Amino acid sequence: MSTAEEFWARVEKTDGCWLWRGGNRGNGYGTFWVDKKRYYAHRYAYFLTHGYMPQGIILHACDTPSCVRPSHLSDGTPADNVSDMWSKGRGKPPPVLVGEAHPHTRLTDATVLHIRQQYASGQYSQRRLARTYGMNHASIGAIVRHETWRHVGGPHPTKAAA
Numbered sequence: 001m002s003t004a005e006e007f008w009a010r011v012e013k014t015d016g017c018w019l020w021r022g023g024n025r026g027n028g029y030g031t032f033w034v035d036k037k038r039y040y041a042h043r044y045a046y047f048l049t050h051g052y053m054p055q056g057i058i059l060h061a062c063d064t065p066s067c068v069r070p071s072h073l074s075d076g077t078p079a080d081n082v083s084d085m086w087s088k089g090r091g092k093p094p095p096v097l098v099g100e101a102h103p104h105t106r107l108t109d110a111t112v113l114h115i116r117q118q119y120a121s122g123q124y125s126q127r128r129l130a131r132t133y134g135m136n137h138a139s140i141g142a143i144v145r146h147e148t149w150r151h152v153g154g155p156h157p158t159k160a161a162a
């Protein structure tokens with residue numbers, strides 16, 4: 001069974017929300033272990049659907065913490081706006097697990113590869129990728145040109161997308 005199949009096997013799909021039936025953390029949010037790392041189930045659902053883990057919080061359109069239905073989840077980035085809100089005392093910080101992607105998490109090989117694939121598709125500008133991953137434009141540029149993270153491979157930018 002693939003990781004994705006294992007994940008979705010733990011989900012009870014209703015007409016509305018898709019409810020996580022695996023473990024949870026006692027705060028309503030489901031958790032899922034992959035390679036000895038624990039992720040929030042809704043974040044992992046987002047990752048399986050979109051291929052990346054948002055830097056900031058993931059918003060639940062339905063306000064159901066255990067819901068992992070992709071259409072109910074949205075990327076709450078830009079994180080700057082969100083942390084600004086917390087600093088003013090509105091809202092509360094998102095639950096973050098050790099090893100999770102958050103605004104200052106270091107990149108992983110998988111993320112770098114995904115950035116290159118997205119850029120090579122021609123559908124994502126460097127500016128948009130920078131925003132999505134909470135990085136500056138120069139860092140994204142260096143990644144897609146293979147100036148950094150050389151060991152990761154992945155597509156080189158095409159003329160059309162550059």
Ligand SMILES: [Zn+2]
Binds near residue numbers: 062064067068
């Ligand atoms: Zn839902």
